[in-house]
Amino acid sequence: MRRRRRHRVGRALLLLAVAAAVAGAAAVVLRPGYGGAPADGATRGGTTQTRWGRLSALDRVLLVKVRQAGLWEMPAGQQAQQRASSPRVREVAGMIMEQHMRLDADTRATAERLGVIVPNQPNGTQQSYLRELSHKIGADYDRTFVLRLRSAHGQVFSVIAKVRAQSENTEIRAFAERALKFVNTHMSLLESTGLVTKSALH
Incomplete structure (x- = not known):
């Protein structure tokens, strides 16, 4: 009973934290004239040694x-x-959002263990997608939402698969496996809407 209560409290705190992060990201992205560049931990150094193996x-x-x-x-x-x-x-949007909350927590925890700085804002293209969606309504909104998310998932899926195949770091390989499951699930969910067109597969 006590364990279930702790689990509910922990989940509620996670939901509140992510809701605040989502609101902050949306406010920044949708602000007119925004041109800030996100921090990019990928540019900080080459291959380094960690307790889990080489980090590239x-x-x-x-x-x-x-x-x-x-x-x-x-x-x-x-x-x-x-x-x-x-x-x-x-x-589908609700399921993807909830699963991304869990994946985001995993990503930040993994990055912290490995000493990798990760961004706190979407990149420029992703910001433009959010602005585009904010001007859509009805069936046009549905098609654009599915198109943008399915295309983006296909792109990140290939990166995850490449890292899983090539990484010498056991922590990264384990993370890549977890991320692949989420992204594969999201692609299937988006496809289940019947709105995925050929252009979303490129």
Whole structure:
């Protein structure tokens, strides 16, 4: 009983923390004239030695890209739950947002263990996607949401798979396996809407 109560309290705190992060990211991204550049831990140094093995620049890129994916897909998912016209798109958006919350916590914890600096803002392209979505309504919103997220997931999936195949760092390999499961699930969820077009697969 006590353990379940602690679990509920911990989950509630996580939800509050992520909600604050999502609101902050959305406010920054949607602010007119915003041009700030996110910190990019991937550029800080080459290959280094850690207790889990050699950590390469590509390993750092993985953490940065997964972190940035969450920073725009969490607010996008939150927005889609209110603005999407399709019940299935709203359902999928909610599931993706919730799963990204867990993946983001994992990403930040892994980066901290490995001493990698990760961004606290989406990149420029991701910011433009959020701005684009904020001007869409109805079925057009649904199509754009699915297109942007499915395309983005396909891109990050290939990076994760490459790192999983090449990394010499056991901590990164384990993280890559966890991330692959999330991203693969998200692609399947987006495809289940029936709105994935050929252009989303490039």
